Amino acid sequence: MENTATSTKKKSSLKTKVQRLGSALSNMVMPNIGAFIAWGLITALFMATGWLPNAHLAKLITPMVTYLLPLLIAFTGGSSIAGHRGGVVGAIATMGVIVGANIPMFIGAMLMGPLGGWCIKKWDDRVQPHIRQGFEMLVNNFSSGIIGMLLAIIGCYAIGPVVTTASGWLATGVDYIISIHLIPLANIFIEPAKVLFLNNAINQGILTPLGIQQAAKAGKSILFLLEPDPGPGLGVLLAFSIFGKGTAKASAPSAIIIQFFGGIHEIYFPYILMKPALFLSVIAGGVTGTFTFSMLGAGLKASPSPGSIISILLMTPKGIGNFVAVLTGVAAATIVSFLISMVILRRDKTNPDAALEAGQAQVDAMKGNTKPQASNGKDAKAILSGGTVSKIIFACDAGMGSSAMGASILRDKVKKAGLDLSVTNTAISNLKDESGLLVVTQEELADRALKKTPDAVHVSVENFLNSPKYDEIVAGLKTKEVTADDETSTENAAQDSTTKETDASAYKVDFSKVTEVDFVHHDQNVGSATMALSTFKTALKKNDKKITARNVAVNDLEDKPEVLVLASRETAKRIKSQFADLQVIVMSNLLDPAEYDKIISELK
Structure with a gap:
C-alpha cells in the first residue's frame, strides 16, 4: 500500500514537472505568435517561389528568423523572471548564441532568456539594498550591461556550438537511415530537426541531392516528400483548433492556412515547443506518411518549394495513381498526428x-x-x-x-x-x-x-x-464583508492633509514596514509626478532621512507593504483597484513640503 502511494506521488511529481516545463516554454512562445505569423506570411508571399515574389521584401525573411524571433522569445523569457531588465539581459545573452551558431537559435533563446532574467534577479536581490541613494540608475544600467555581456560571451563560445553540434548529429542520423533503406524511420530524426529549424538544411543539404539522383533514373523520388510532407504539422494544428486553449486555439486556424496552403511549416513549430510531448505526434505522423508513400510508390519529380500542398501536387508526376498515392500519404500523416495530438491535449481531462x-x-x-x-x-x-x-x-x-x-x-x-x-x-x-x-x-x-x-x-x-x-x-x-475600507481611510487622510492639523498617524499606514516611497505617473501625469518626487527628496534631505524614493509607471509598482505610494485621489483609486498589499496615502497637493514633513517624520 505504501509503495503504491509512493509511486503515485512520484508520478504526480513528474507530471507536475513536465507541466511546469511546458508552461515555461508556452509563456515564452505564445505571446510572440503574432510575430511568427507575420514572418510566415512574409515568407509565403515574397520569397522567390512565393505567391507574390518580391526580392526587396524577401530580404526581411532571414533577419526575422535569425534575429527577431529568437530575441523576442528571449526577452519574454527574461522579463517573466525579472521584469523589463530581465528581458533586456536575456536578449543580450541570446545575441551570443545567435552569433555562435549558423542556425536559428530558438532553443538557445529559450535557455539564455530565462538565464539572463535569473542572473539579474539574483544580482538585484543581493546588491540593490546596499546601493547608495542617487547611484541607482548608474548601478542598474551597468550591472545589466556587464551581466548581459558575460552571458553573451558564454553563449557564443559554449551554448551556440553545443546546439549546432547536436543539430549536426540529427542530420547525420537521417543520412545513415536512408543509406540502410529504412526510409520511414528517417522521420524520427527529420521531424524533431524540423522544429529546431533545420528543415532547409536537411531537405536541401541531404534529401534533395539524393532525390535528384533517384529522379534522374526513375522519374520520381520519395525523398522529395520526407521533409515537405505537411501532414504531421497539419494534424497538430487541427488538434489545437479543436482541443486547444486560449491564444493557441484562436491562432491555430490561421496557422493552418499558412502551413498547409502557404507551405511555411515553421508556423507550427511554436505549438510543439510550448508542449514538447507533441514531438511524438509529428514523429508518428511523419513515419506513417513516409510508410504510406513507400507502400503506394509515391514520389515527386523535384523538391517542392515551399512545402505547400499546392507545390507538392504541382511536382507530382502525371497519372491518377501518383496523385492518389501522394494525397493518401499526406492524409495518413495528418490523421495519425491529429489523433496523438488530441490525446496529448486532452490527457489531463480524460480522468x-x-x-x-x-x-x-x-x-x-x-x-x-x-x-x-x-x-x-x-x-x-x-x-x-x-x-x-x-x-x-x-x-x-x-x-x-x-x-x-x-x-x-x-x-x-x-x-x-x-x-x-x-x-x-x-x-x-x-x-x-x-x-x-x-x-x-x-x-x-x-x-x-x-x-x-x-x-x-x-x-x-x-x-x-x-x-x-x-x-x-x-x-x-x-x-465576510470584504469592502473598500482602505479607500475610505485614504479619503479621510486626504481631508486631514487639507486641514494640516491632524497627526501623521491618522494616515493609517504601517510606517514601520515602509522602505520605499513611490510617486506614480500614468497617462499625462509624468511631469507632476517628477516635480512631486523632487519636492519629496528635498524634504527627505532636510529631515536627514535616507529612504528610496522613485517615480514609476503604474504597471511597474511592486505590490508589497514595504512600498508606500503618495498619489492624487484619482491615481489612488486606480492603484487600489490593481494592487492589494502596497500602502497608499492620498495627497490633496503633491507639491506641499509641509505635508511631506509630516509623512517623513513617521518613516523609520
Whole structure:
C-alpha cells in the first residue's frame, strides 16, 4: 500500500514537472505568435517561389528568423523572471548564441532568456539594498550591461556550438537511415530537426541531392516528400483548433492556412515547443506518411518549394495513381498526428477525478495545515467566509485567453455585488504566495497552483467561461464583508492633509514596514509626478532621512507593504483597484513640503 502511494506521488511529481516545463516554454512562445505569423506570411508571399515574389521584401525573411524571433522569445523569457531588465539581459545573452551558431537559435533563446532574467534577479536581490541613494540608475544600467555581456560571451563560445553540434548529429542520423533503406524511420530524426529549424538544411543539404539522383533514373523520388510532407504539422494544428486553449486555439486556424496552403511549416513549430510531448505526434505522423508513400510508390519529380500542398501536387508526376498515392500519404500523416495530438491535449481531462485526487494528495502532504484549502471549489462559500480575501487571480498555463475571460466574468459579478476587490489573471508560473489571495484555476491545474501558492485560498472550476462557483465565491466574499475600507481611510487622510492639523498617524499606514516611497505617473501625469518626487527628496534631505524614493509607471509598482505610494485621489483609486498589499496615502497637493514633513517624520 505504501509503495503504491509512493509511486503515485512520484508520478504526480513528474507530471507536475513536465507541466511546469511546458508552461515555461508556452509563456515564452505564445505571446510572440503574432510575430511568427507575420514572418510566415512574409515568407509565403515574397520569397522567390512565393505567391507574390518580391526580392526587396524577401530580404526581411532571414533577419526575422535569425534575429527577431529568437530575441523576442528571449526577452519574454527574461522579463517573466525579472521584469523589463530581465528581458533586456536575456536578449543580450541570446545575441551570443545567435552569433555562435549558423542556425536559428530558438532553443538557445529559450535557455539564455530565462538565464539572463535569473542572473539579474539574483544580482538585484543581493546588491540593490546596499546601493547608495542617487547611484541607482548608474548601478542598474551597468550591472545589466556587464551581466548581459558575460552571458553573451558564454553563449557564443559554449551554448551556440553545443546546439549546432547536436543539430549536426540529427542530420547525420537521417543520412545513415536512408543509406540502410529504412526510409520511414528517417522521420524520427527529420521531424524533431524540423522544429529546431533545420528543415532547409536537411531537405536541401541531404534529401534533395539524393532525390535528384533517384529522379534522374526513375522519374520520381520519395525523398522529395520526407521533409515537405505537411501532414504531421497539419494534424497538430487541427488538434489545437479543436482541443486547444486560449491564444493557441484562436491562432491555430490561421496557422493552418499558412502551413498547409502557404507551405511555411515553421508556423507550427511554436505549438510543439510550448508542449514538447507533441514531438511524438509529428514523429508518428511523419513515419506513417513516409510508410504510406513507400507502400503506394509515391514520389515527386523535384523538391517542392515551399512545402505547400499546392507545390507538392504541382511536382507530382502525371497519372491518377501518383496523385492518389501522394494525397493518401499526406492524409495518413495528418490523421495519425491529429489523433496523438488530441490525446496529448486532452490527457489531463480524460480522468479529472484522478487529477483531483493527486491535487488533494499534494495538499495533504504539504500541510502544516494553517488554513483550509478549496482544491475542488465545492465548499468555496464556507472557506471564503472563514478568511480574508483581498485579491483574486485567475491562473492558467499561459495567463492569456480563457483565464482572462474568466477574470472578466468574475470581475463583473464582484463589481455588481459592490465589492472593491482586484480580479486579474496570470500564468501559474507567475503566481506568488501571499496572504489574502484567492486563486481560481481549472481542475486539471489545481495541483500546480496549490504547490505554487500553498498559503492562498484555492477554488478550482471545470470551465472558466461558465461556472456556478463564481456565485458561491461572491456569496462567500459578501458574507465576510470584504469592502473598500482602505479607500475610505485614504479619503479621510486626504481631508486631514487639507486641514494640516491632524497627526501623521491618522494616515493609517504601517510606517514601520515602509522602505520605499513611490510617486506614480500614468497617462499625462509624468511631469507632476517628477516635480512631486523632487519636492519629496528635498524634504527627505532636510529631515536627514535616507529612504528610496522613485517615480514609476503604474504597471511597474511592486505590490508589497514595504512600498508606500503618495498619489492624487484619482491615481489612488486606480492603484487600489490593481494592487492589494502596497500602502497608499492620498495627497490633496503633491507639491506641499509641509505635508511631506509630516509623512517623513513617521518613516523609520
